Amino acid sequence: MINSSNPLWRYPSLSILMVVFFLFLYIPIVVLIVLSFNQNQTATIWTGFSLNWYKVVLENPNIIRATQNSLIVASISTIISTVFATLAAVGMAGKNFKGQNVFNGLVGLPLLVPEIVTAVASLLFFLAIGLELGLTTVILAHTVFCIPFAYLPIRARLEGLDPKLLEAASDLYAKPFTAFTRVTLPLLLPGIISGAMLAFITSMDDFVITFFVAGAGATTLPVYIFGMIRTGISPEVNAISTLLFAASLVIVLLSFVIGQKKT
Amino acid sequence: MKALLGRWALIVPAGLLIFAFMVLPMLLMALMSWLEPAQFGGVKWGQYTPESYIKFLFDRNLDDSLSLNTDYLSIFSRSFWLSLVTTITTLLVAFPVAFYIALQPPKRRTWLMLLITIPFWTNLLVRTYAWILLLRNGGLIDSSLSGLGLLSAPLNIMYTPLAVQIGLVYAFLPFMVLPIYTSLEKLDWRLLEAAYDLYANRWQTLRRIVLPLAAPGMVAGCILVFVPALGTYFIPELLGGSKTLMIGNLIQQQFGTSRNWSFGAALSFALLAIVLIFMLFYALRFRGKGSLT
Numbered sequence: 031m032i033n034s035s036n037p038l039w040r041y042p043s044l045s046i047l048m049v050v051f052f053l054f055l056y057i058p059i060v061v062l063i064v065l066s067f068n069q070n071q072t073a074t075i076w077t078g079f080s081l082n083w084y085k086v087v088l089e090n091p092n093i094i095r096a097t098q099n100s101l102i103v104a105s106i107s108t109i110i111s112t113v114f115a116t117l118a119a120v121g122m123a124g125k126n127f128k129g130q131n132v133f134n135g136l137v138g139l140p141l142l143v144p145e146i147v148t149a150v151a152s153l154l155f156f157l158a159i160g161l162e163l164g165l166t167t168v169i170l171a172h173t174v175f176c177i178p179f180a181y182l183p184i185r186a187r188l189e190g191l192d193p194k195l196l197e198a199a200s201d202l203y204a205k206p207f208t209a210f211t212r213v214t215l216p217l218l219l220p221g222i223i224s225g226a227m228l229a230f231i232t233s234m235d236d237f238v239i240t241f242f243v244a245g246a247g248a249t250t251l252p253v254y255i256f257g258m259i260r261t262g263i264s265p266e267v268n269a270i271s272t273l274l275f276a277a278s279l280v281i282v283l284l285s286f287v288i289g290q291k292k293t
Numbered sequence: 294m295k296a297l298l299g300r301w302a303l304i305v306p307a308g309l310l311i312f313a314f315m316v317l318p319m320l321l322m323a324l325m326s327w328l329e330p331a332q333f334g335g336v337k338w339g340q341y342t343p344e345s346y347i348k349f350l351f352d353r354n355l356d357d358s359l360s361l362n363t364d365y366l367s368i369f370s371r372s373f374w375l376s377l378v379t380t381i382t383t384l385l386v387a388f389p390v391a392f393y394i395a396l397q398p399p400k401r402r403t404w405l406m407l408l409i410t411i412p413f414w415t416n417l418l419v420r421t422y423a424w425i426l427l428l429r430n431g432g433l434i435d436s437s438l439s440g441l442g443l444l445s446a447p448l449n450i451m452y453t454p455l456a457v458q459i460g461l462v463y464a465f466l467p468f469m470v471l472p473i474y475t476s477l478e479k480l481d482w483r484l485l486e487a488a489y490d491l492y493a494n495r496w497q498t499l500r501r502i503v504l505p506l507a508a509p510g511m512v513a514g515c516i517l518v519f520v521p522a523l524g525t526y527f528i529p530e531l532l533g534g535s536k537t538l539m540i541g542n543l544i545q546q547q548f549g550t551s552r553n554w555s556f557g558a559a560l561s562f563a564l565l566a567i568v569l570i571f572m573l574f575y576a577l578r579f580r581g582k583g584s585l586t
Contacts, residue, residue, distance in 0.1 A: 048393055055409070055467075061427060062423040121304040136315075142568065144565070146525075147564055147565045150561040152314065155321050170314055235417070255419065259425070260531075263426060279411060282410065
């Protein structure tokens with residue numbers, strides 16, 4: 031343990047660096063949020079406080095449709111990927127067995143392969159098997175890359191589990207299935223919830239892969255925002271961007287709070 | 294045996310899904326890069342040709358002779374260069390930051406790490422957009438500098454390689470801090486005390502003790518920054534304009550305006566191969582010492 035009153039552990043010049051570092055990290059975000067409340071038509075000159083742009087955003091039918099698409103895609107892919115990830119994590123726990131590394135490699139793949147490569151490969155594949163681009167292809171692609179995000183926290187949680195608890199359950203004549211539903215699952219729940227949240231966030235935020243496999247009818251919120259940015263900056267983009275940022279922030283903080291809770 | 298079968302039954306759904314919708318598509322992509330492109334997108338099945346790989350380096354003239362064309366090569370080298378500078382910059386910043394955080398009392402550490410995790414998990418597209426507000430002509434950097442009387446003409450940073458560079462460093466900083474912090478968090482600080490007791494100064498302690506122990510985290514961080522930076526698409530698209538294309542933009546063009554799917558597949562496959570070589574190097578060199586995921 032470090033005794034922080036010891037001058038050996040004090041680096042005053044590092045505190046200056048820390049301030050600069052956090053300013054660099056947060057100034058763009060703060061600027062974006064502040065400007066979203068700007069009354070003015072031009073996006074960067076402050077004239078007065080107004081909620082007008084949020085009203086404009088919430089009345090834009092395209093944004094509402096894109097938000098609905100995003101929520102549909104994120105919900106379905108979160109549910110499927112979390113269920114599959116939970117099963118896989120339980121299957122991978124315990125003694126080592128042959129072929130385990132194959133799955134380790136597979137589950138790491140969506141994290142290692144550059145997004146643009148996944149996007150191109152998925153697009154070509156969907157077109158080759160004759161699947162029409164739309165919500166289905168987006169959900170399929172999202173489910174795949176959400177699996178590792180759901181899997182890793184669950185797996186970490188399982189590793190911290192005391193195997194004696196399961197032994198105790200079987201000593202008390204619990205069948206394996208009962209032991210799983212009454213002992214393992216409740217203990218895993220925080221891991222499953224935080225995995226599901228990470229999967230949800232990742233799906234909500236994805237742009238590159240969705241951009242390639244969405245087709246015309248399945249525009250999600252990030253794809254729509256990208257289109258808006260390309261036509262130019264506007265207070266409307268500031269407002270919708272702030273809303274998307276706020277949504278991710280709420281989920282991150284929730285998952286942080288759940289993660290802080292001890293068993 | 295029965296238990297093993299049961300375990301496989303649990304793993305197979307997730308494994309099969311990733312195999313069917315990630316591995317098979319990449320194999321198909323590799324195959325398509327060797328097919329003749331059709332005129333308006335798509336490929337001519339069964340007509341194999343190395344043309345897409347030749348196109349990367351050469352132009353085919355009217356008389357079928359080849360002449361060297363370095364346009365694509367220069368986009369690749371620009372991507373390498375921007376990603377390398379990003380990796381080095383983030384490393385230089387992230388190491389002292391992670392070191393500082395590791396020195397804090399536990400509660401403060403958790404809060405500081407949360408502050409670094411928030412940008413990591415919030416939408417990057419939106420955060421890249423925020424840089425347009427800052428960097429563009431007459432944007433916030435321009436107007437605040439001229440407001441202070443430090444600037445008479447606009448800086449013209451937007452749509453330059455520098456703008457892309459700033460965007461990349463901003464986007465990938467958290468990717469570097471997190472793994473370095475993870476390796477420093479587990480550091481046995483008594484080793485440093487021992488070094489000081491043996492009359493090592495701060496620089497020697499840092500170089501001989503902290504840096505070697507933080508090395509696995511630093512290498513993991515470098516890969517976590519370099520690999521996605523190399524394949525980045527919308528940062529150069531939004532901040533760089535048409536003169537600062539990176540590999541990702543070139544690939545996207547093949548499926549947009551250029552409509553040459555075979556070439557797009559070949560470029561993606563080349564990018565994938567580069568990434569796999571890096572991963573292989575990492576796996577062989579640092580096997581078992583810290584992990585990426």
